[in-house]
Amino acid sequence: MTRRPATAAATLLVLSVLAGCGHGQSYCDAVQDHQSDLGSIVSGGDRGALIQALPIFEDLQGKAPDDVADDWGLLVTRIKALDTALKDADVDPATYDVKHPPAGLSAEDRGLIRRAAAQLAASDTQQAFATVQQEVLDVCHVPLEV
Numbered sequence: 001m002t003r004r005p006a007t008a009a010a011t012l013l014v015l016s017v018l019a020g021c022g023h024g025q026s027y028c029d030a031v032q033d034h035q036s037d038l039g040s041i042v043s044g045g046d047r048g049a050l051i052q053a054l055p056i057f058e059d060l061q062g063k064a065p066d067d068v069a070d071d072w073g074l075l076v077t078r079i080k081a082l083d084t085a086l087k088d089a090d091v092d093p094a095t096y097d098v099k100h101p102p103a104g105l106s107a108e109d110r111g112l113i114r115r116a117a118a119q120l121a122a123s124d125t126q127q128a129f130a131t132v133q134q135e136v137l138d139v140c141h142v143p144l145e146v
Contacts, residue, residue: 028140038145048093
């Protein structure tokens, strides 16, 4: 009689482990699917590279293991904030230069862009990015970009 509960417990344990692997595998599959695109975006040297990569980061965030979900969330939130500030100001992220902002850009818009950029460059965002990069290496055994 005691074998049945032990067998049921073992089955549940195996199923939960397999479910976790499946989630990790879809994450790793997504990382591998996006590696080349991320590499192209980064190697292009465009000022708006992170904003260009936002859809990829959102996809990876949705598939990320629980232990890096908060890091992906912070990274995506900060990129979205900068994207929103630039869009609201009708500014092209690829050409925006903080030292030489476009003529007619209001002081309020400049301030919103500056604050969003500062948050994106903040140490907690940089740490979150380093954490997700390390997670990809540890879990998927490949770099985030190639």
